[in-house]
Amino acid sequence: MVRVIFRSLILVSLLWQLNACVQWPADNIQSRDIPVVDAQNAQFHPNEAQASSDISLLIPAGKVFNQNDKDAQLAAGMKQHPAVKSLMSTAMQQIKLGQLVQASASFERALRISPKDPMIYLYLAQLRLKQGKVIQSEQLAKKGIASCVDRCQLKPSLWEVIAWSREQKNDHNGAKSAQ
Amino acid sequence: MKPLLIVMGVSSVALITAVFFLDYWVQGKFEGTRWSMPARVFARPLELYAGACVSQSTLKAELKALNYRFTDRTQEPGSASITNNHAWLHTRGFKFWDGEEPERLVEVGFSEDCVESITEGNVSVPLIRLEPLDVGSIYPGDHEDRVLVKLDSIPAKLIAGLISVEDKEFFFHSGISIKGVLRAIWVNWKAGAYVQGGSTITQQLVKNFYLSGERSLWRKAVEATMALLLELHYSKDEILETYLNEIYLGQAGNKAIHGAGLASQFYFGQDLRSLRLHETSLLVALIKGPSYFSPRKHPGRAIKRRNAVIDAMFADSHVTLKQAESAKRQPLNVIDKPRYHNDRFPAYLDLVKRQLRRDYKAEQLKSEGLQIFTNLDPLLQKQAEKSLQLKTENLIRELPSTAQKLQGAIIVSHVDTGELLAIVGDVDPKYAGFNRALDAHRPVGSLIKPAIVLTALTADKGYTLASVLKDEAFSIEAKDGDVWTPRNFDDESHGDVLLVDALAFSHNQASAKLGLDIGTKEVIKTLRLLGVESPLMDYPSLLLGAVELSPLQIADMYQTIASNGFRMPLRTIRDVMDQAGEPLSRYPLQIEQVLPGDKTYLLQNGLQQVMSRGTGKSAYHYIPKEFNVAGKTGTSNDLRDSWFVGYSGNYLATVWLGHDDNSPTAFTGGGGALQVWSHFMQHVPAEPLSLSPPAGTEFHWIDKSTGRLVSGACEWSVYLPFLINSTPQQRASCELRGDDVQDSVEPNGVMGWMKQWFE
Numbered sequence: 010m011v012r013v014i015f016r017s018l019i020l021v022s023l024l025w026q027l028n029a030c031v032q033w034p035a036d037n038i039q040s041r042d043i044p045v046v047d048a049q050n051a052q053f054h055p056n057e058a059q060a061s062s063d064i065s066l067l068i069p070a071g072k073v074f075n076q077n078d079k080d081a082q083l084a085a086g087m088k089q090h091p092a093v094k095s096l097m098s099t100a101m102q103q104i105k106l107g108q109l110v111q112a113s114a115s116f117e118r119a120l121r122i123s124p125k126d127p128m129i130y131l132y133l134a135q136l137r138l139k140q141g142k143v144i145q146s147e148q149l150a151k152k153g154i155a156s157c158v159d160r161c162q163l164k165p166s167l168w169e170v171i172a173w174s175r176e177q178k179n180d181h182n183g184a185k186s187a188q
Numbered sequence: 189m190k191p192l193l194i195v196m197g198v199s200s201v202a203l204i205t206a207v208f209f210l211d212y213w214v215q216g217k218f219e220g221t222r223w224s225m226p227a228r229v230f231a232r233p234l235e236l237y238a239g240a241c242v243s244q245s246t247l248k249a250e251l252k253a254l255n256y257r258f259t260d261r262t263q264e265p266g267s268a269s270i271t272n273n274h275a276w277l278h279t280r281g282f283k284f285w286d287g288e289e290p291e292r293l294v295e296v297g298f299s300e301d302c303v304e305s306i307t308e309g310n311v312s313v314p315l316i317r318l319e320p321l322d323v324g325s326i327y328p329g330d331h332e333d334r335v336l337v338k339l340d341s342i343p344a345k346l347i348a349g350l351i352s353v354e355d356k357e358f359f360f361h362s363g364i365s366i367k368g369v370l371r372a373i374w375v376n377w378k379a380g381a382y383v384q385g386g387s388t389i390t391q392q393l394v395k396n397f398y399l400s401g402e403r404s405l406w407r408k409a410v411e412a413t414m415a416l417l418l419e420l421h422y423s424k425d426e427i428l429e430t431y432l433n434e435i436y437l438g439q440a441g442n443k444a445i446h447g448a449g450l451a452s453q454f455y456f457g458q459d460l461r462s463l464r465l466h467e468t469s470l471l472v473a474l475i476k477g478p479s480y481f482s483p484r485k486h487p488g489r490a491i492k493r494r495n496a497v498i499d500a501m502f503a504d505s506h507v508t509l510k511q512a513e514s515a516k517r518q519p520l521n522v523i524d525k526p527r528y529h530n531d532r533f534p535a536y537l538d539l540v541k542r543q544l545r546r547d548y549k550a551e552q553l554k555s556e557g558l559q560i561f562t563n564l565d566p567l568l569q570k571q572a573e574k575s576l577q578l579k580t581e582n583l584i585r586e587l588p589s590t591a592q593k594l595q596g597a598i599i600v601s602h603v604d605t606g607e608l609l610a611i612v613g614d615v616d617p618k619y620a621g622f623n624r625a626l627d628a629h630r631p632v633g634s635l636i637k638p639a640i641v642l643t644a645l646t647a648d649k650g651y652t653l654a655s656v657l658k659d660e661a662f663s664i665e666a667k668d669g670d671v672w673t674p675r676n677f678d679d680e681s682h683g684d685v686l687l688v689d690a691l692a693f694s695h696n697q698a699s700a701k702l703g704l705d706i707g708t709k710e711v712i713k714t715l716r717l718l719g720v721e722s723p724l725m726d727y728p729s730l731l732l733g734a735v736e737l738s739p740l741q742i743a744d745m746y747q748t749i750a751s752n753g754f755r756m757p758l759r760t761i762r763d764v765m766d767q768a769g770e771p772l773s774r775y776p777l778q779i780e781q782v783l784p785g786d787k788t789y790l791l792q793n794g795l796q797q798v799m800s801r802g803t804g805k806s807a808y809h810y811i812p813k814e815f816n817v818a819g820k821t822g823t824s825n826d827l828r829d830s831w832f833v834g835y836s837g838n839y840l841a842t843v844w845l846g847h848d849d850n851s852p853t854a855f856t857g858g859g860g861a862l863q864v865w866s867h868f869m870q871h872v873p874a875e876p877l878s879l880s881p882p883a884g885t886e887f888h889w890i891d892k893s894t895g896r897l898v899s900g901a902c903e904w905s906v907y908l909p910f911l912i913n914s915t916p917q918q919r920a921s922c923e924l925r926g927d928d929v930q931d932s933v934e935p936n937g938v939m940g941w942m943k944q945w946f947e
Contacts, residue, residue: 016195020202092237095314099287110774114286114763117605117777122237124604124838133777144780151781152754158880 093119093126100132109140127157127167134170138177147174207413214417217398218430226327226336227558229540230320231566232609232762233282233289236296236303237315241873243301246567247275253321253566254280265291273298282319284561285763285771289317301873321566324531326541335449339429341461346448346468347428348506349497353472355389356504359424363390363415390415392475393431437471438478440526445478453527455483465511466518469497483522491520527618534620535613536564539740540760542626547773557767562760563607565600568839568872572598572610573617575868580615580845583863587854593847596864597624599743600841605777606747606756609839622848629722629736630829630846634694634857635822636711636733638749638791640703641691643714645787647706653688653790653908654895654916659698664728672728674700677823677856684893688908691794692802694821696732703731717782719744719755733824742833743842749791750818750835753783786882786911792818793879793909795834801906803858804834810866816877817869821857828852830860837875841865884912891920898922 089097100115116133123129130153137146150170157164172187234250236242248270251258257267262278269276274297281291294316297305306313327334351358357365369386387395394414399407418427438445438454445454451471452460463471473493474481483490495516502512531537540562576596584591600610613623622628644651659682663673676682676696690698703711708731712724724735737745740758748755756779764772795818798804803821811817819834830845830853843861846853853860881887889898889905895916898905902922910916 010191013191013195016199020199090237090239092235092239092315110771111286113776114774118235120605120777121602121607122235122240124602145778148754148779148781149777152779155752155754155785 089126089128090123093123093129096122097129097132100136104136104139109136112136113140125156127153127161127163130156131163131167131170134167134174138170138174143174143177146177147171150174207417210410210414211417211421214398214414215421218418218422218426226325227560227764228322229324229326229537229560229562231323231562231564233284233320233561234318235315236306236318238303238305238312240303241301242303243873244270244273244275244298247296250318250321250566251277254319262293279316280319282317283769284317285765285769289319292316320561323533323562323564323566324537326537326544326560334433334447335453335460336433336447337429337449337460339425339432342429342432342448343461343463343468345465345501345506346432346460346463346471348504349469349472349501350389350432350475352500352504352506353497354392354475355387358389358428361388361419363417363419364388364412387411388415389431390418390427393427393434394418396436397430397434435475436478437474438482455522455526457523457527464515464518465498465507466494466515467521469501469515470494470520470522473497483520487520494520531620533564533566533569533611534618535623535625536562536569536608536611536760538613538620538623539608539611539626543760544764558772559765561762561765563602563609563762564760565609568600569610569612571871572600572612572841572868575864575871576612576615576843577617579864579867583845583855583860590847590853593849593851594845594853595624595848596843596845596861597628597739598841598843598864598868599625599739600839600868601743601747601758603747603750603835603838603840606751606758606779607762608758608760611760624844625739627738628844628846628848629738629741630831630844631733631824632735632737632742633733633822633824633829633831634696634699635742635820635831635833636715636731636735637691637694637699638795638820639714639718639745640699640706640711640731641687641794642718642749642783642787642791643711644687644702644706645790646714646784647710649706650914651687651702651706652910652914652916653686653794654890654910655687656684656893656895657687657690657695657698657702659683659685659690659695659701661697662701664704666728674728674732686890686892686895686906686908688794688797688906689802689892691820692797694803694823700728700731704728714783715745717755718748733822739842739844742831742844743840746820746833746835746842747840748782749788749795750840751779752792753781753785753788754779755782756780786885789879789882789885790909790911795820796877796879797906799834803856804832804862806858807834807862807866807869810870811874814876815874817874818877819862819865821862823856823858826852827855830855831857832861832865834862834865834869835877836869837877839869839872839874841868843868881909882911885909886912886915888915889922890916891922894918894920896920 096115096119100112100119103109103112103115113133113136116129116136119129120126120133130149134146134149134153137143137149150167153167154164157167168187172184175181175184175187234242234247236247251268255266258270259267260269261267262269262276265278265280267278274295276295277293279292279294282289292308294306294308294313296303306316325335327336355365355368356371357368361368365388368388372386391411394411398414399411433447433449435448436444436446437448437451440454445451448471449460451474452458452463455470456463456467470483470490473490473496476493480486481490481493498507498512498515501507502509507515540560544560576598580594580596584594594615596612596615598610598612599608601608611625613625614621659676661673661681663671666672674696677694681697682695685695685698687702689695690702708726708728711731712726715724720737720741722735722737722741724730727734744758747758756777759775761775763774766772796816798821799807799817799819804819807817807819815836817834817836819832822831822833823829828846828850831843833840833842835841843865845855845860845864887907887909889900890896890908891898892904892906896918897916898920899922901907905922
């Protein structure tokens with residue numbers, strides 16, 4: 010009987026020693042799934058990719074991005090960087106394919122090259138409308154208007170975007186005053 | 189007989205349970221480490237296009253940082269050849285989430301400091317994007333003190349040395365090695381000392397990683413069992429990788445140095461991948477006893493042990509005789525000042541980490557292989573670091589009493605997008621401690637004045653830039669009964685001054701009066717619109733800047749002014765990409781017009797006059813006279829803080845200088861911080877500021893002391909903008925003195941400069 014108790018004690022002490030000498034892990038096994046984050050400033054939402062690919066932009070879009078079209082350049086009242094034109098046309102392609110987030114990135118790359126180009130703000134504002142970001146659409150259009158100086162002729166188009174954005178918010182009075 | 193069987197049965201069950209428990213636990217912890225590989229952080233990719241203001245030397249610096257080989261033949265990706273005005277690049281290509289940039293062979297032509305053309309073959313290319321520079325890693329959660337390395341980036345010689353010295357049979361045994369134990373006994377007996385251990389690498393891993401404290405026979409048994417279990421579940425490579433990331437290799441005060449990656453920085457200040465034979469051998473040598481063989485404390489022992497490692501490698505034919513001899517002749521090569529991280533730009537990375545932690549849960553960041561793309565511009569970053577170091581050294585030379593105490597911080601952002609381009613948090617840019625750019629909250633002094641001016645201009649009280657204010661002594665009784673008597677920096681009162689001059693020359697008394705007239709509550713509202721979120725006390729002293737903000741918060745505030753009333757978050761991160769190359773999230777451009785553009789234009793005009801006529805004038809010792817900029821100096825009580833915030837057409841830079849212990853420096857904003865700012869602007873591709881007056885704005889010459897219209901330029905007049913229907917009506921006389929007029933205004937160059945600018 011004593012032996013039983015003695016050996017049980019050895020067993021218990023073994024287990025206790027085991028317990029004392031190991032470091033308990035703090036974490037569990039990590040999941041490999043990468044969630045789509047809805048972070049404070051993050052903008053990626055899966056639904057955007059399926060958004061309408063109908064462009065219906067307010068300026069004859071096709072014309073402006075044709076590098077040889079002088080009329081289009083004059084209409085825009087701006088001389089554009091070939092790099093900017095290239096990015097703009099990439100962005101338009103991406104919009105056609107429904108890749109709105111990628112298009113946004115392309116417009117932003119264009120902005121880094123020409124940060125004061127009202128044309129880029131005009132199209133980025135329209136893209137935001139497509140993305141359902143009505144408030145940003147209006148703000149970007151306002152920035153476009155602030156950038157529309159010298160011989161820039163885009164103000165009417167920019168105001169149209171603002172009017173449209175306000176309509177979307179059911180701000181009919183605001184929309185009217187924008188026209 | 190029976191009780192014995194029962195006990196044996198119970199013991200066996202207990203033992204088996206214990207083993208199963210061990211097994212489960214061994215796996216759990218092992219998996220936990222493996223999934224903690226860090227997220228990699230990248231600077232902005234350099235984009236090249238015709239017209240880009242990227243000089244040849246800038247391109248060269250970027251290519252060098254990207255580890256391009258400079259050679260005459262550009263046959264392989266990652267090579268470049270630069271001559272005269274041309275550069276031939278064979279780029280590596282990079283898979284950006286928004287499109288793949290292919291590997292390319294291009295010729296870049298330069299003209300002066302800008303790119304003139306880019307051609308691929310015979311075709312002109314509008315735009316190319318180089319690979320982004322890797323600037324550091326972020327360790328989610330508990331591994332902040334590691335530099336984790338993957339097996340394929342560990343030098344082969346390090347592994348060879350490790351195997352030769354610690355566990356020759358590593359690739360052959362299954363966790364424990366009888367052969368190893370026997371050999372160890374033999375070698376140690378022969379050497380008469382403890383030279384070799386009998387534990388396998390797996391056993392060492394178990395001992396270091398899983399178990400704690402004492403050595404005993406029980407421990408050995410548990411250790412052996414766990415080693416066998418580890419080998420059962422994981423491959424040799426996995427065990428080796430974990431071992432090399434966990435092994436204890438040194439001590440710095442109370443900070444333990446674990447892992448070869450961190451040890452490489454700690455001893456050699458280099459990335460593990462670039463270590464040579466004599467250096468990797470030292471790391472292996474340290475395994476047996478990092479303190480006993482410490483290269484800094486016991487260099488004699490260290491070198492002996494290191495050479496023993498090299499000998500062992502030769503004995504196992506891992507190195508040739510020549511390599512061994514050559515390595516043994518090398519000195520230890522250990523650096524004096526140890527480094528604790530792999531980060532090139534710790535201050536910037538600090539904010540990246542904070543923005544990530546704000547927006548993500550730790551779990552989400554723990555996924556392996558995340559790539560974080562930032563707005564960091566290495567060119568601007570390095571220049572900001574250089575300007576701060578250089579100028580503080582100069583200032584210290586002039587005033588030795590300030591040595592060892594003078595500190596500073598710089599933040600650079602893009603005026604139109606709010607992208608953060610550079611952050612410096614310490615005069616020593618490599619230091620990763622107190623990040624003053626983010627965490628030093630200091631009294632802002634005169635930096636508050638633009639908010640007062642803006643409030644006055646937007647208040648419907650008829651204030652214009654030409655409004656006359658009284659710069660004279662006064663006192664008021666504050667709410668708590670204290671009497672407040674604002675004083676000017678030069679202790680002089682200037683009588684009647686224009687509102688714009690109260691700003692340009694930073695007159696405290698006039699500004700305080702203005703602020704009291706419109707009300708501190710209104711000023712607070714403006715500050716909130718500008719983006720200041722800190723608590724603001726509604727006391728008159730607020731008007732002299734008795735509010736503490738960090739350089740980042742100031743940058744935030746002035747960003748709204750520089751973008752003419754558009755608020756935007758200051759962002760370090762552009763995109764986060766997961767291992768599959770898919771975007772995890774983006775931080776796109778987001779703006780909000782919070783202040784009227786026309787009134788903000790007037791403020792900006794005033795801030796230009798700070799530079800052309802006022803307290804910011806000495807910037808023109810560095811930048812060309814015709815180069816238009818705007819800004820504001822800031823000095824707090826007793827010169828404890830020296831601030832300058834200013835912007836060109838593209839860059840907004842916020843500079844702070846001061847002492848951590850808050851003791852007085854000897855510099856005003858103009859004397860200290862402005863010098864750093866101007867030096868910075870001088871050396872970066874800044875564009876001149878070009879403001880467009882709102883429709884209907886009129887410009888008039890105004891008499892400085894009466895605010896009335898005068899007929900033209902003269903010694904007492906300034907050229908000011910007025911919005912529609914706000915031009916002063918009263919006239920004053922101003923004697924034009926013919927040729928003398930040119931002379932009298934020449935010292936400022938105002939007239940010529942103004943005329944040139946408006947035409």
